[in-house]
Amino acid sequence: GAVVSQHPSWVICKSGTSVKIECRSLDFQATTMFWYRQFPKKSLMLMATSNEGSKATYEQGVEKDKFLINHASLTLSTLTVTSAHPEDSSFYICSAIGQLSSYEQYFGPGTRLTVT
Amino acid sequence: QKEVEQNSGPLSVPEGAIASLNCTYSDRGSQSFFWYRQYSGKSPELIMSIYSNGDKEDGRFTAQLNKASQYVSLLIRDSQPSDSATYLCAVHWANNLFFGTGTRLTVIP
Numbered sequence: 001g002a003v004v005s006q007h008p009s010w011v012i013c014k015s016g017t018s019v020k021i022e023c024r025s026l027d028f029q030a031t032t033m034f035w036y037r038q039f040p041k042k043s044l045m046l047m048a049t050s051n052e053g054s055k056a057t058y059e060q061g062v063e064k065d066k067f068l069i070n071h072a073s074l075t076l077s078t079l080t081v082t083s084a085h086p087e088d089s090s091f092y093i094c095s096a097i098g099q100l101s102s103y104e105q106y107f108g109p110g111t112r113l114t115v116t
Numbered sequence: 117q118k119e120v121e122q123n124s125g126p127l128s129v130p131e132g133a134i135a136s137l138n139c140t141y142s143d144r145g146s147q148s149f150f151w152y153r154q155y156s157g158k159s160p161e162l163i164m165s166i167y168s169n170g171d172k173e174d175g176r177f178t179a180q181l182n183k184a185s186q187y188v189s190l191l192i193r194d195s196q197p198s199d200s201a202t203y204l205c206a207v208h209w210a211n212n213l214f215f216g217t218g219t220r221l222t223v224i225p
Contacts, residue, residue: 032211034212034213042217043204043215043216043217043218044160044204044215046212046213049211049212091157091159093159093160095213103148103150103165103208104150104162104165105150105162105206105213106162107152107159107160107161107162108159109158109159110158110159112157
């Protein structure tokens with residue numbers, strides 16, 4: 001149980017374009033989903049927290065207009081990187097917590113974004 | 117400021133030995149603690165959770181928690197080359213997880 005998927009697993013896009021990443025909880029309803037970014041050999045950095053049906057809460061320094069998060073249902077959250085630039089190239093990972101446990105976060109497999 | 121500190125390593129142990137990973141945290145109010153394993157290029161995988169003082173064992177893994185000392189550790193017995201990864205300590209507070217920078221473990225065959 002507690003499986004989280006992400007799509008796509010990797011994507012290459014041109015500078016200035018937008019990219020959407022999907023995060024799905026496959027076998028549980030996720031009350032809260034989190035979006036992280038990880039640069040090579042660095043630790044996870046929380047970008048934002050999203051609850052179903054409400055606006056996401058962004059961490060300090062994360063531009064909400066650039067990283068659009070939509071949490072339309074209890075099983076799906078999307079992150080859209082708008083007007084991507086090479087410095088946005090990173091490993092984006094979502095996680096989710098379910099209704100049964102409010103503490104344990106289960107991570108998706110991650111999406112590797114390369115902006116050329 | 118919530119801080120979670122780990123020795124970044126690398127920590128090298130021979131196959132079959134015990135690997136000991138340590139973590140300290142700054143917030144005395146934290147109640148939930150987790151260890152994640154992350155292989156290179158992959159996302160973190162939850163391997164242990166611990167909520168109360170003492171030891172918690174799961175197979176070859178033992179988590180130890182000492183809230184008075186604000187210290188949590190992970191012991192891996194009979195280390196295998198497949199245990200080579202980065203181990204992330206995470207502390208739960210206010211619906212968020214605060215991660216340490218991770219300790220890179222290498223198990224030498």
